[in-house]
Amino acid sequence: MLRHLMMTAAAATLFATGASAETLRFATARDVYGLDPHAVTDSFTNIFTHHLYEPLVRYDADLKIEPALATSWEVIEPTRVRFTLREGVTFHGGEAFGADDVQVSLMRAVDPKSPLRGNLPGLKAVEIVDDLTVDLILEGPTPLLNNYLTNIFILDKGWLEANNAVAPIDASQGEEGYTTNNANGTGPFKLESRRPDALNVLVANDAWWDTPVHNLTRIEHTPIGSDATRVAALLSGEIDLIEPAPLQDANRIEAADGVRMLQNPGLRSIMMGINMGDSLVDGNVDGNPLKDIRVRQALYHAINMDLIRDRIMRGKSRVTGSLIAPEVNGYTEAMDARLPYDPERAKALLAEAGYPNGFAFNLNCPNDRYVNDEGICQAMAAMLAQAGLEPRLVTEPRQMHFQKVDNRQVDVFMLGWATLPMLDGFSVLSAMLATPGGEYGTFTPAGYSNPRVDELTKAVATEVDPEKRNAMMIEALMLAKDDIAWLPLHQQPLSWAARDTVEVPQAADDLVRLWYARVTK
Amino acid sequence: MTDTTQIKTTPSALTRLWNSDVAWNFRRSWTARISSVLILILFAAALFAPLLATQNPYDISQLFLLDSELPPAWIEGGDPRYFLGTDEQARDLYSSILYGLRLSLIVGFASVALAAVVGISLGLLGGFVGGMVDGAIMRVADILLSFPAILVALLVNGIARGVLPPERHADAAIWVLILAIGLTNWVQYARTVRGSTMVERQKEYVQAARINGVSGMGIMLQHILPNVLGPVLVIATINLGMAVLTEATLSFLGVGMPATQPSLGTLIRIGNEYLFSGIWWVVIFPSVVLVALVLAVNLLGDWLRDALNPKLR
Numbered sequence: 001m002l003r004h005l006m007m008t009a010a011a012a013t014l015f016a017t018g019a020s021a022e023t024l025r026f027a028t029a030r031d032v033y034g035l036d037p038h039a040v041t042d043s044f045t046n047i048f049t050h051h052l053y054e055p056l057v058r059y060d061a062d063l064k065i066e067p068a069l070a071t072s073w074e075v076i077e078p079t080r081v082r083f084t085l086r087e088g089v090t091f092h093g094g095e096a097f098g099a100d101d102v103q104v105s106l107m108r109a110v111d112p113k114s115p116l117r118g119n120l121p122g123l124k125a126v127e128i129v130d131d132l133t134v135d136l137i138l139e140g141p142t143p144l145l146n147n148y149l150t151n152i153f154i155l156d157k158g159w160l161e162a163n164n165a166v167a168p169i170d171a172s173q174g175e176e177g178y179t180t181n182n183a184n185g186t187g188p189f190k191l192e193s194r195r196p197d198a199l200n201v202l203v204a205n206d207a208w209w210d211t212p213v214h215n216l217t218r219i220e221h222t223p224i225g226s227d228a229t230r231v232a233a234l235l236s237g238e239i240d241l242i243e244p245a246p247l248q249d250a251n252r253i254e255a256a257d258g259v260r261m262l263q264n265p266g267l268r269s270i271m272m273g274i275n276m277g278d279s280l281v282d283g284n285v286d287g288n289p290l291k292d293i294r295v296r297q298a299l300y301h302a303i304n305m306d307l308i309r310d311r312i313m314r315g316k317s318r319v320t321g322s323l324i325a326p327e328v329n330g331y332t333e334a335m336d337a338r339l340p341y342d343p344e345r346a347k348a349l350l351a352e353a354g355y356p357n358g359f360a361f362n363l364n365c366p367n368d369r370y371v372n373d374e375g376i377c378q379a380m381a382a383m384l385a386q387a388g389l390e391p392r393l394v395t396e397p398r399q400m401h402f403q404k405v406d407n408r409q410v411d412v413f414m415l416g417w418a419t420l421p422m423l424d425g426f427s428v429l430s431a432m433l434a435t436p437g438g439e440y441g442t443f444t445p446a447g448y449s450n451p452r453v454d455e456l457t458k459a460v461a462t463e464v465d466p467e468k469r470n471a472m473m474i475e476a477l478m479l480a481k482d483d484i485a486w487l488p489l490h491q492q493p494l495s496w497a498a499r500d501t502v503e504v505p506q507a508a509d510d511l512v513r514l515w516y517a518r519v520t521k
Numbered sequence: 522m523t524d525t526t527q528i529k530t531t532p533s534a535l536t537r538l539w540n541s542d543v544a545w546n547f548r549r550s551w552t553a554r555i556s557s558v559l560i561l562i563l564f565a566a567a568l569f570a571p572l573l574a575t576q577n578p579y580d581i582s583q584l585f586l587l588d589s590e591l592p593p594a595w596i597e598g599g600d601p602r603y604f605l606g607t608d609e610q611a612r613d614l615y616s617s618i619l620y621g622l623r624l625s626l627i628v629g630f631a632s633v634a635l636a637a638v639v640g641i642s643l644g645l646l647g648g649f650v651g652g653m654v655d656g657a658i659m660r661v662a663d664i665l666l667s668f669p670a671i672l673v674a675l676l677v678n679g680i681a682r683g684v685l686p687p688e689r690h691a692d693a694a695i696w697v698l699i700l701a702i703g704l705t706n707w708v709q710y711a712r713t714v715r716g717s718t719m720v721e722r723q724k725e726y727v728q729a730a731r732i733n734g735v736s737g738m739g740i741m742l743q744h745i746l747p748n749v750l751g752p753v754l755v756i757a758t759i760n761l762g763m764a765v766l767t768e769a770t771l772s773f774l775g776v777g778m779p780a781t782q783p784s785l786g787t788l789i790r791i792g793n794e795y796l797f798s799g800i801w802w803v804v805i806f807p808s809v810v811l812v813a814l815v816l817a818v819n820l821l822g823d824w825l826r827d828a829l830n831p832k833l834r
Binding site: 226227228231232235246248249251252253304307308311312374375378379381382383385386391393394395 | 580581582584585586587589590609610611691780781793794795796797798799800
């Protein structure tokens, strides 16, 4: 009996070592905001749930759109697009995938209460043609429809109904539902277990419709908040892949055996928004000096981005004058020109504008959102102070920061924009430059309104000719550049680190797609 | 015995102290002498920080990013202007440590004072009045004692932060810390004082005062209080070290002083993020100062306990 037990134990050990070769242990700075793919617009939550759920069309490892749950699509009328769905797909629970699932999921995502509605603008209805064909009814021509759809995942209708989860929830408001900790998708991985803020375990879905590129059997995702602890976990072999890897530790990681840095230029542009409303949130002068273009130019001249790149960003950021990265549709080289670093000119401009002794204002930054965000802001505050201004630095966790940005309770504030999920300059026009109101201008700084930019934004939204569309986008972005509607800083680098045995593509959108990951011995 | 409380403040009391048993003991103890010299140096450094520092680390216009992450002056690449090197924001570490020490000591002293005032009052009241009041106070004390001190401090800290609007957090951080640590540590004072009070209140001089018609409050404050303060001094000294450590722990955990006004604990937390980057000086120097401070205070406290204990003489 005892011998029998020992042999079983030995066999179990052997089996465990065999299986662990294809287990990927993955650490990020924080956990997902729940597993409901419609509950939050956060890009990390979105890509994590993409392992469980799938959209109609998806980005591949090179950010090209390819068929996923839909196999083909055609524009029947400008406002009616027909999608043919993939046959033989099943959800993790065994339910067959069909047109009614698409209808329920898309309408759930665009529900007026859904936080995701802005990611699929203009969808009026979904009509079921037959079991594997749906028509999307749109308000107007939507050139970016497929780009939007890459971000809207399909859930099972029967499962949602059985668990009373058809109504959308908003994770940023702290709402939770059955879908927060349970998942039933069609994706390459299935949920095995979830302990919020501790461990998420996914296992490979053997019944996946696609031929897997990955060779993983299991993904163990652990959130590790502290940079140093995350690096230590990688170096000690406890973790196989970390995202992000702190820039200051790149040399240490490169020097260690068996691990390497994965670094590439990223899409996310970091910029400072400027309050141009009638008064400052926290100022010591009447009115709002920031409305004066000379004052905004002074801020621009006062900041030495090259030094911030060399010191805070360890030479890895790309200093830019543009609000979008070169990879994004709508970029031209002319956008990249910056006002040079010139503190004397900054002082002269301030004096010219009537503020020779400067003035106080709030400088708001998140401290857990972008690469070295707090460090950048501290350095920037010092540079602005040296130009004679009185920035009052406030660094906060992202929730508080973005709540203030939403409520326009900020004077100069940090924002990063990667134009996800559309990878198109229109995202900047509609969300950050158009005069606020309706679905446009969510992040536009208070008081910024340029009628010509508004006009161009509306035109770009429905223009289907790529060339005309691009010309209009460029015109609008250049106008905003001349207005200094935003003060561009840099594009932040992608910085991950992995064991040498892990191969994973690093797309410019900084999203970890583990269904392309391979673990070798 | 009655004069022990005033020893620190008036010079005449100091002269009297020189001839006392405690002073004789002090002159013979190496530990006491070394630790008090160390404490004096550190206190002086904290007190005169603005004069001794080469930079005001709270004034951001004095920080030049070009000078960030410089090693200590004696290492290649170091800059004589920054004796102990700089952190990632070009804050001079030597100056930061002086200012941080100052904050740590302010929090330490203020929270010990708060704990002592609360603890002595409650202990005196409980011990003198007895009955239900005593029972209530002591049960609260028991409950508090059953939690680790750091947990209670975290709790008070969390509540204070929940009540205050977020934009006030940075300004209020120091008060919240004092409150959190002070409200955690009063139990020891209360228990000690209560015990001594119960002994003292049976003594003849208290009976005499009572017969003379002195009010309960008067007896407590004028007659009993001066006679129960001896042990309190010992607890206060040891508690100062504990309070400084608790402050450092809270700041290290990120719920203490903000990065723009670093205390020793905050400096260690910032430095900890750079442990793998080879920038060791940001974490080592503040840690050494913290260890030296707490060690010296604790050694002095230990010695004081022994010196004031007649059984050990």
